Amino acid sequence: MPHVAYVNGRYLPHAHAMVHIEDRGYQFSDGVYEYIAFYNRRLLDAELHFLRFNRSLREIEIASPVAPAALPIIIRELIARNGRDNGGLYIQVTRGVARRDHPFPKHTKSSLVMTVCAAKLPKEHEVKNGVKVITAPDLRWARRDIKSISLLANILAKQQASKHQAREAWLIEDNGTVGEGAASNAYIVSNGEVITHPTGHEILGGITRDVLLKLAKKAGIPVAERPFSAMEMKKATEAFLTSTSANVLPVVKIDDMTVGGGKPGPVTHKLQELYSAHVLRQTGKIL
Numbered sequence: 001m002p003h004v005a006y007v008n009g010r011y012l013p014h015a016h017a018m019v020h021i022e023d024r025g026y027q028f029s030d031g032v033y034e035y036i037a038f039y040n041r042r043l044l045d046a047e048l049h050f051l052r053f054n055r056s057l058r059e060i061e062i063a064s065p066v067a068p069a070a071l072p073i074i075i076r077e078l079i080a081r082n083g084r085d086n087g088g089l090y091i092q093v094t095r096g097v098a099r100r101d102h103p104f105p106k107h108t109k110s111s112l113v114m115t116v117c118a119a120k121l122p123k124e125h126e127v128k129n130g131v132k133v134i135t136a137p138d139l140r141w142a143r144r145d146i147k148s149i150s151l152l153a154n155i156l157a158k159q160q161a162s163k164h165q166a167r168e169a170w171l172i173e174d175n176g177t178v179g180e181g182a183a184s185n186a187y188i189v190s191n192g193e194v195i196t197h198p199t200g201h202e203i204l205g206g207i208t209r210d211v212l213l214k215l216a217k218k219a220g221i222p223v224a225e226r227p228f229s230a231m232e233m234k235k236a237t238e239a240f241l242t243s244t245s246a247n248v249l250p251v252v253k254i255d256d257m258t259v260g261g262g263k264p265g266p267v268t269h270k271l272q273e274l275y276s277a278h279v280l281r282q283t284g285k286i287l
Contacts, residue, residue, distance in 0.1 A: 004081040006074060006114040008065070011081055014115065023111055025094030028102070029150035031111075032056035033092040037119065037244050039285030040086070041079055044244075046072070048207045053091060056147045061104065062095050065112040075114065082116040086285065088245065090115045092149060120245035121287070122167075127272070130252030130264045131167035133186075133241065135230065136160050138171035138179055145201050157182040168241055170254070173202065177227035181241055184249075185209040188228055189238035189267045198225040208242040208275070215274040221267065238265035247279075247287060248272045 005017035024030035034053040037044045050071070057064055066074065075089060092113045098105035122131075139153040157169035161182070168181045179197050180186050185206040187196045194216055199205040216223050233239070239251035239259045248271050250264030276287045 001083050002081060004078065004116070006078050006112070008111055008113070011078065017113070017115075019094075019111060019113065020097040022100060023094055023097050024105075024108075025092065025111065025149055027100055029148065030060075031062070031092060031094030031149045032060065032147050033090060033149050034147060035244055036089045036091070038079060038084075038087060038089060039119075039279065039283035041076075041084075042283040043072075043075070043089070044279060044282055045207050045211060048210065052147065052205065052207065057093060059143070059146045060148075062093060062110050065093055065110040078114055079116060084116060084118070086119045088117045088120055090117065094149070122246050122249055126167065126249060127247075127287075128264075130250035130262075131241075132165065132253040133168045133170050133181065133239075133251050134161050134164050134166045134255055135172050135178075136169040136182075138173050140171070143201055144179070144204055145199070147204060154182040167246075167249070168251075170241075172230060173227075175227075176231075177229050178233060179203050179227075180206075181243075184241040184243040184246055187240050187242070188233055188236035189240075189265060190232070190236050192267060193222040193224055194267065194271075195224045195226060195228050195232075195236075197227050206242060206244075208244055208247065211278060212242055212248060212271060212275055215278060216271060219270070219274055221270065236260075238268050240264075240268045240271070242275075248275045 003014035004011050005014045007017050034049050036049045094111045096108035096110045098108045136157045161169040168184055170181050170186045171179050173179050178186050180203040197203050213223055237260050241249050250268045252259050252262050279287055
């Protein structure tokens with residue numbers, strides 16, 4: 001299967017796809033990215049992803065490298081050249097190439113790089129039986145709502161999770177509340193109500209999160225968008241996480257504490273069904 005990347009107007013073999021050493025993404029992590037799943041070559045929730053992507057660009061004052069109407073065309077061509085029916089698309093834009101200096105360069109063109117990868121779906125036993133997460137302090141910057149390519153704190157948290165054979169790290173803010181995961185949104189269920197941190201500068205507004213909460217409300221499942229404490233988390237009857245790659249994944253263990261008797265609960269199971277139906281409607285893919 002060919003592995004093709006897109007770099008600033010050119011489709012290139014992945015092994016030959018490169019950016020300049022003074023690209024500000026490499027020098028300063030001065031850029032943003034987006035990850036979009038596709039099934040049967042159809043992007044899932046594309047409009048929502050593009051809205052978030054463009055918002056991130058605006059928030060750090062990077063001009064879009066291509067016209068908005070051109071991006072979906074380039075993406076379709078890239079997916080076709082890679083020959084994948086199902087997978088994931090990474091879009092990354094940096095401020096471009098300039099002499100190393102902290103202030104924004106006055107004359108530079110933003111860089112656009114896109115790659116396609118295999119689908120990152122969780123394993124069947126994880127979807128059915130649930131996963132473990134650990135807790136870790138949130139060491140990230142204050143604008144977590146921007147999908148920045150600066151992910152060092154997330155990487156450190158993920159590495160701690162890996163060392164503990166956990167799927168994810170849930171990040172604890174200075175006030176003791178749970179914000180989100182290192183690469184996912186976090187939820188608990190208490191008395192049948194889904195509780196998750198509200199959007200704002202404190203968390204990244206997940207696309208799967210937004211879609212799922214709308215599906216839950218439409219189905220009559222109570223939802224509370226508010227912070228929850230580590231103490232409240234320990235009393236929860238269910239827990240789960242969401243992301244573009246993980247979809248809706250039950251959490252049955254947090255650190256050394258078992259959640260819900262160690263089995264996914266009925267609310268989580270219902271949300272999995274609702275989200276799977278959403279994916280099927282858009283893409284024809286059965287999760």
